[in-house]
Amino acid sequence: MLTLFLAALLARLLFFALLTIVNAGADTGFANGICRWDCGWYRSIVENGYDIEPGRGTNGAEANWAFFPLFPLLVRLVSSILPVGPVMAGAALSMFAYAATAPVLYAGYQKIIGPDNALFLAAAVAVTPFGLYGTVLYTEALFGLLLAIAVTAALDRRWIIAAAAAILLGATRVTGVFIVLPFAIIALRQFSWRQVLTDVAALKPVLAIAVAPLGAFVYMLFLYHHVGDALAFRSVQVAWERGSDSPLEVLSTGFGYPLASKEFYWAASALAGLLLTGILFWRNRFAEGAAYFVSILIPLSTGLFSLGRYLFTSYLPYLALAVLPAPLNGRMFRAGILALMLAGWYFFVMGWIEQARWVI
Amino acid sequence: MKRPSLLVSPLMIRVWAGLFLALLAAFYLYVLNLAANPQVGAAYRLFYFEQALSDWPGDTLSALPTTPLELRTDADPRIGAGFEAGGREEGLWTIANDAYLILPAPAPQDSDSYWLEVEVSRVFISAVHDTQPVTLFVNGHRLADWRLLTAEGVTLTVVIPARVIGEDGLAVIHLDLPNAHSPAQAGLGADGRPLALFIRSARLLARQPA
DSSP, rough: OOHHHHHHHHHHHHHHHHHHHHHSSSSSHHHHHHHOTTHHHHHHHHHHOOOSSSOOOTSSBBOOOGGGSHHHHHHHHHHHHSSOOOHHHHHHHHHHHHHHHHHHHHHHHHHOOOHHHHHHHHHHHOOOOGGGGGGSSSSHHHHHHHHHHHHHHHHHTTTHHHHHHHHHHTTOOOGGGHHHHHHHHHHHHSHHHEEEEEEEEHHHHHHHHHHHHHHHHHHHHHHHHHHHHHHHHGGGGGGTTTOOHHHHHHHHHTTOOOOOOOOOOOHHHHHHHHHHHHHHHHOHHHHHHHHHHHHHHHTTTTTTTTHHHHHHHHHHHHHHHHOOOOOTSSSHHHHHHHHHHHHHHHHHHHHHTTTTTGGG | OOOOOGGSSHHHHHHHHHHHHHHHHHHHHHHHHHHHSSSOOHHHHIIIIIISSSOOOTTTGGOOOOOOOSOOOOTSSSTTTTSSOOSSEEEEEESSSSEEEEOOOOOOOTSSSEEEEEEEEEEEESSSSSSSSEEEEEETEEEEEEEEOSSSOOEEHHHHHHHOOOTTOEEEEOOOOTTBTTTTTTTSOSSSSOOOOOEEEEEEEEEOOO
């Protein structure tokens, strides 16, 4: 486990080193070079807390309420302990969380999908180019770790740990509250309806499902007292012109763009995600499939923006690859996938440093 | 044999769990109730909830002028979302299916009714849509429906009951324009903006206009 953690951490450090080296040629300064887009929002929360009024963006209506509090809270804690600013503290925290995900997944899945498949899963998560977001001040790494802990603990009937991770998940990102869906599926595979109603042992998953949204609700309560709107995290999406739309309509709009456009890439990411969801269901990973489907559907219904990041930073798409049947689970095939992922590092590093908008 | 404590017997565990779940449900309902009843100012409501503004108004809503609104530039804070950007001499086109104006109620504010006049100097009609239906809402209340049949200018007049004006003294005029369409759609040029009405001015009066 320690070896896996260290190997995954090494991958993150290598990625961070690449970012730093490539960024050294830019004149934006080190901190600005590795702190782009959402990083600036998290940084604002760490440094100044949540906005009382909006006032950013071209329309003056953007505010940092859209960003859930757990990650910036932890970054503030780390930066108060270590002699580093929020950007470096956030990068360190992200790298640690991302590296910790690999052993959590291996330990959690080795008995379920076999040690070889679990090892491939951990390796894919460690080397995916989407690990870029686990190298900077972004919430993805923490969310991915908590999701892995919540689902693997629930699969292993350790419902108290699962419940604790779920509460934290809800305080990390809005989609965290939908952990109730995989929890319900896992619980119903462990206990029958009759047991849920009569067996004291079945109370644990019921309580875990019940407490899962707590983190999000506490943030809503805070927002109500801070800005007067408990749903300010959703309301503020208007400032980015994100509304509610039919996911199918959004998807078809994306495919209407040129092949090399960011919109086409985001739409293709969503389609790939749906395909991988299908694989999860086909391979009887219903809880994970449901979790992944919801995590695709929700952002897709608000627009195409950032879909690549939303869909490929958690472990769920890599689980779909890990449970593929023969001959798609051969060593050569898997080595090829991992090599492709490593090659992807180049595009993500360059995209980040050159501020290509598809990376957002 | 030691008997289990009554507090941790299976029955009591269920009772404790039930109490905990009830407490949790009460908390969720409390927060959901707060979410359903936000306590926000006019700027927040108009921008985020009603999407009647294209830019954050800041403090400008509390000091809007009651003088007639001449739509010569989009810089006037009384011109909301759904209007073209940039200045013109004679008015502005609506460029969406929904267009908004925010007009403060003039003094005296204790009158029973207000009168709204919207001066439309052109109506975009083409072979695609040969009429322009217009529905007018004030602060969410549907007050008038028109069907404009020609491209010629027209003055739309409506009586607004005082009860429709809220405590903030603002009248949010919402024009619902389902037949807005672009000149490009109609084969009349390259302009892809969905046009409906070219509005010259708007005014909210405390007394019936002469």
